[in-house]
Amino acid sequence: MSQPAVRVIDVVKRYGALTALDGVRLEVAQGEFFGLLGPNGAGKTTLISALAGLVRPDGGRLEVMGHDVVGDYRQARRNLGVVPQELVFDPFFTVREMLRIQSGYFGLRNNDAWIDEILASLDLTAKADANMRALSGGMKRRVLVAQALVHRPPVIVLDEPTAGVDVALRQGLWQFIRKLNRDGHTIILTTHYLEEAETLCGRLAMLKAGRIVALDTTEDLLRRFASHSLRVRVVGGADLAALGGHPGSGGWWEFAFDRYVEVEAILAKIREAGVDMADMEIGASDLEQVFLQLMQAA
């Protein structure tokens, strides 16, 4: 078993009376596509900042590829690429200058071949010599991704990379990040878009008030928390409570089930009761349901 890409051990971070991280413990294996979810203020960005050395934890410790982020910060940081949430840039430089400078900070000279490759992948080649100030928001976002990749880090953290990004660009960005993941990079992602997390992430942690309230594969989370539902609208106000239905508004009744084969039996019961259906729909389980359940509980 190779060592985990990221290890977070009982990390605590307080800001005055507020406990931003309250004993967070998790591991992310190499090559994973891992999602970090939670409402605003749950501690996602604090956790990422602690991993990146931008925030010093009050307790516990963190490792990147086995290197302690405080004691062995140089190695830890070489192994980590971070795309920050805020759209920040240095107005003094062009895109290429910025990427060269960033390479230099990581001890790399003559990195232009790789820089050209990143620029091409992110569709920024035409803007290589443009000043950062002259770029649109979407382009600045892509430059931030490029900056995080100049030193070819095995672990890449993206903090809300698609916030405020249009649909076409978002798709392009995900394709690129998926490719990085296929090439062996470990990806850690925070996002507010739950469908995004559901389709991309193999495993998820959900944070609430600085604690992990769920940590599992996406598949298992969906299976464990969300049951499917069959909703039918009946003609003439029939009562389906005796058949196991829960009444909704406008003549709708809802039946919960776990596996799709059960639908047949439910429909058979309705038919046998002689009830006529005007409408029917099946609600698939989705991450949003899981998320809401978890955030309302606990």
Add this chain to the structure above:
Amino acid sequence: MIGFQTLLKKEILRFWKVSFQTVAAPILNAVLYLLIFSHVLDRHITVYGEIAYTSFLVPGLVMMSVLQNAFANSSSSLIQSKITGNMVFMLLPPLSYREFYVAYVAAAVARGLLVGVGVWLAALPFVHLPVQEPLWALAFAVLGGVVLGSFGVIAGIWADKFDQLAAFQNFIVMPLTMLSGVFYSIHSLPEFWQGVSHFNPFFFMIDGFRYGFFGQSDVSPWISLAVAAVSGLVLAGVTLTMLARGYKLRG
């Protein structure tokens, strides 16, 4: 080492790319002081017996420019990075806090020296100015740049707004420079104010720097050197402690 060199280069490029504002403007400023004060005072005052006032004034203006620009460079660079948020680009890479400190201070010294040399060259057509002890002059210019560059790092890290930084500039750096003997020899002051001047480290830096030109000064250059060196060490210690703890940079 490459990381440090890159940060230094970036810091130098940062001011060089806007050199009209960061180098040319302060040179023009100092030359204006020179023209006005020499026009008003040259015929009336001589210093150390035989030195024309304008000649006396030039090293003071050069050193004043070194000090002010060293401070301006590190402090404004840091606060801009903090306010725009691009500080994160320097905090994510594997740079040590010592590399960070030395790069910012070295760039501050570079800008200070560049402006200082510019002022000196611009003044040459107007005055006869010997350079009797160039090594002393250089030592004080570099040391002064280190002191004010470090002070600029402290101010840039501490300040959260441009307003607070301006307070440092206007209420500490500016008065200490103006009252340091740039424009006069403190021997021309009443005894009380001479005594007060001895609590101003800027006075020693400017007096020592002036010694490099005339071989004469208000106090021994060795004393000035000691004051400048101790100031530099104290400020370096404070700055390095702040950086090591991540004060205001790493939450």
